[in-house]
Amino acid sequence: MPEYLETPQGRRIAFHRVAGTGQGTGPGVVFLGGFKSDMGGTKAVFLDDWARRTGRAFLRFDYSGHGESSGAFEDGAIGDWAEDAAAAIGALTEGPQVLVGSSMGGWMSLLMCKRLVGKVAGLVTIAAAPDFTEDSMWAAFDEGQRKALLEDGQVALPSEYGDPYVITRRLIEEGRTQLVLRDPLVLPFPVRCLQGTADEDVDMSVALRLLDHAQGPDMRLTLVKGADHRFSDDACLALIETTLEEVLSQIGAV
Template sequence: MSGTFNHGDVRQLAYDLTEGDGPGVVFLGGFRSDKEGTKALYLEEWAGRRGQAFLRFDYSGHGQSSGDFLDGSIGDWAEDAAAIISGLTDGPQVLVGSSMGGWISLLIARAMPEKVAGLVTIAAAPDFTEDSMWAGFDEDQRRTLMEDGQIALPSDYSDEPYIITRRLIEDGRQNLVLRTPLPLPFPTRFLQGTADVDVPPSVAYRLLDHATGPDMRLTLVKDADHRFSDPECLTLIAHSVEDVLARAAA
């Protein structure tokens, strides 16, 4: 079932919902990604075969949802995720967060743990606006960002540059998860490629070391890149979700 979820008076979030058994699975996409990506569609097909409830959606300013991408921020997109999960799903869910979606899934786990049955992250990028973007800017770039309100960066995934806004950086600082306690009291699986140049394995090690929980594992895939979308990686994602579902039910 496809539809539009109204988040407040302004944001209309496009979604696709597969009815089925719970706990449901919710896919949270990455920065400038959308619900039509390879991993989201693969998991939807997987969920349909299992009779598993499944939700994929676009944050505001992404994909088919309303809004301008440049107006958005981590806090906005986390609010989108919290609202649509609360509004469209029943009971605790298994969150599958890819890249920025990994960060957002951690924010959801911190804000509303009662809605989380388990967590699978794929090349999770917690705090990337601070630790990757801002930390990687030189003084001229920082000055341009602060004075002009935005800066253009080249993209490896598109001919169009990334436009990074001052609001994205400043809002990101209000949503950091690696500076304060991060309890994950449910089955948690972190997946990471060793050839990921966008979110290197050191981020996964830092997340594993920082978070606390009774059932937490990190799986490294040699030579997998940030897309983590070849057949072997997709199979690993599905198996990881199945593992989390089984442990959540135990």
């Protein structure tokens, strides 16, 4: 059963936390999930198991409107979920943290790098989707979809993961206040970006744009031929583990 955190905005955030036992003062790890995903996903649970095995402090949680947290998905927006992430990291972790952001969680983790300066010690992104509400959704809408969004307040998009995604006007418009690829993005710590070449949701060009745009002393992008957006087969999970451990070792060497 999850525990719950009441945020300053009155939202009830479900979370699971692993207490660190074997890493001394080493950084903890926080997993930030994707759009309409939850903390019960393959990657989040895999990292939970890894943390228990290695003794590393670890946090996974559901944004409001996701998983076991309060609220309706359709009522949320990027800024709301960033508030949830900041509240969870601030209240439920101690000391510096390495963020692991998957898909939308990659965008969330970049927002945390801006908001929680000094708290973030390293970053691993998996098929990161920064600014996707503007550059992927709004940019791809046809005239009819844009009209429906503006007049009806929402539009439904098909999803291979289940029920259609209901995209609201607020999600698009509020997302424009959270963009991270238009202004300077300084990441002064180890950053590792993982991206599959067969990802049909986040194109490789997004990873290349992020790598080109962000400024930092230690940034690397790894492309995995044939990997899809889920990035959850055994080989991809093993790569996530070794990449995270590399970032943690780099921090320990500083």
